[in-house]
Amino acid sequence: MSTVHPDVETVLFSEEEIAAIVQRLGDQITQDYQGKDLVLIAVLRGAVVFMGDLMRAIKTPLSIDFMAVSSYGDKAKSSGIVRIVKDLDMDIKGRDVLIVEDILDSGLTLKYLMKNLSSRHPASLEVATFLWKDIEGKQAAIDPKYVGTHCPDAFVVGYGLDFAERYRNLPYVGILKPEVYS
Ligand code: PRP
Numbered sequence: 001m002s003t004v005h006p007d008v009e010t011v012l013f014s015e016e017e018i019a020a021i022v023q024r025l026g027d028q029i030t031q032d033y034q035g036k037d038l039v040l041i042a043v044l045r046g047a048v049v050f051m052g053d054l055m056r057a058i059k060t061p062l063s064i065d066f067m068a069v070s071s072y073g074d075k076a077k078s079s080g081i082v083r084i085v086k087d088l089d090m091d092i093k094g095r096d097v098l099i100v101e102d103i104l105d106s107g108l109t110l111k112y113l114m115k116n117l118s119s120r121h122p123a124s125l126e127v128a129t130f131l132w133k134d135i136e137g138k139q140a141a142i143d144p145k146y147v148g149t150h151c152p153d154a155f156v157v158g159y160g161l162d163f164a165e166r167y168r169n170l171p172y173v174g175i176l177k178p179e180v181y182s
Pocket residue numbers: 043044045046047069070071072073078101102103104105106107108109110161162
């Protein structure tokens with residue numbers, strides 16, 4: 001593998017491991033959505049990298065749209081408040097919606113999105129998250145249908161995930177060195 005960013009302590013998932021995970025999810029989704037009216041909704045900005053890979057791994061017709069919500073900003077801790085920064089351009093009524101997320105952490109973002117999007121009466125509504133963080137504290141009761149992999153309760157960056165808007169372009173998922181954020 002090429003050199004690891006100096007701010008990264010450990011690589012959790014390599015580029016190759018990520019590709020295998022996305023391939024598996026793409027195959028599952030392809031099977032499950034045969035003949036359906038699939039709409040992938042990526043949550044900006046963290047999910048864009050996963051979205052780009054996942055949509056190409058799905059071999060059934062689909063549409064894409066984007067939503068921007070914010071709960072973290074530059075802070076390491078969630079404010080607990082989720083707000084819509086950019087809404088969908090598409091009407092999802094009667095369509096088969098799959099929310100695409102990079103990570104399920106406290107679950108607040110997905111809890112809010114599930115509630116908000118279900119009120120628009122899609123035919124179905126599911127979640128595909130690349131990472132599911134195993135956290136110490138409380139996590140909202142979210143049951144994602146598609147999970148890439150679980151990850152430890154650490155500051156993870158790369159593959160779309162940022163710290164203060166940096167590191168999103170790392171092709172792997174790594175744990176940030178504590179001295180970078182403390
Ligand atoms: C991050 C991440 C998820 C969310 C998960 O987004 O991309 O969307 O937090 O956390 P939660 O489960 O505790 O809600 P963030 O709000 O940092 O915005 P970003 O995607 O632009 O980085």
